[in-house]
Amino acid sequence: MSDKLKLTNQVCFPLYQLAKEVINLYRPILKDLDLTYPQYLVMIVLWEEGRQNVSEIGTKLHLDSGTLTPLLKRLEQKKLIQRKRNQIDERIVTISLTGHGKKLREKASCVPDQIVASLKMTTNELQQLQNVIGNILNQINK
Amino acid sequence: MSDKLKLTNQVCFPLYQLAKEVINLYRPILKDLDLTYPQYLVMIVLWEEGRQNVSEIGTKLHLDSGTLTPLLKRLEQKKLIQRKRNQIDERIVTISLTGHGKKLREKASCVPDQIVASLKMTTNELQQLQNVIGNILNQINK
């Protein structure tokens, strides 16, 4: 295999690896909140933007109903969210936070701190990484 | 939430997103080989380094037996690999390529080309990304 071709593996595998490791950094921290990383992402969307449809959450997190429906059912079982069919358009399910769900935001406020600590990166390095990843995502989706 | 804390989400979510999208780039290409991305990684290890134990593959790919055992069984069902208990140490299962598995290497040789094309990145950009990711992985695991 040529060097150029080998390089692809040497980029994609570490990327796959890094994403897994970062989620593994979240795991023990989020365990205290009884959340997984994707569940945490849904909670962030709801904390920051309030009640919304399943498909709106899906658009923001790039997740389809096949992933979201069971995930949201688990958040509902934990009494963090409420799922309610829209009266006007019965196809739509609106997701809203319960009191318990809103309250969890405080407890979750220290999560990013802990992640930054384990990432061992400066604010500058984080910003650079954000830019690099953002550029690639833009280029892929162009 | 402070800007600094928000930055963590703005880095980790895009990273999680990018890793998913890159694997989604592989999906249709690898479908022609009837492989998933993790299966492809196992095949690469075997193509490049030959027969080895389950645990050696696991160390290289950072996957445990809970992930590898069923994955390897699927590769065996596809007649790409052979699983054989070591005669001397019966705990060890050695994985080796079948003729079919070795032959697949040729067909797979064009995969990185296609990925590079969809990533729309230059060799230079790829090398930079490799360095950035490598540095972070080193720092996390320090």
Place this chain on the structure above:
DNA sequence: CACGATTAAATCGTGCACAACTTAATTTTG
């Protein structure tokens, strides 16, 4: 207004990832 197209969510099936545990073989050590 009715019927075909579209939309939203749910469902089903496959496969990966990881934690926790089990099983069986081997190694260590008292």
Place this chain on the structure above:
DNA sequence: CAAAATTAAGTTGTGCACGATTTAATCGTG
């Protein structure tokens, strides 16, 4: 040498990700 410790792989259970399909509601157009 035998019991305890360790090791390798397998098993079980939970949850995510995604493709494909289904169901039910709504929309659009003739």
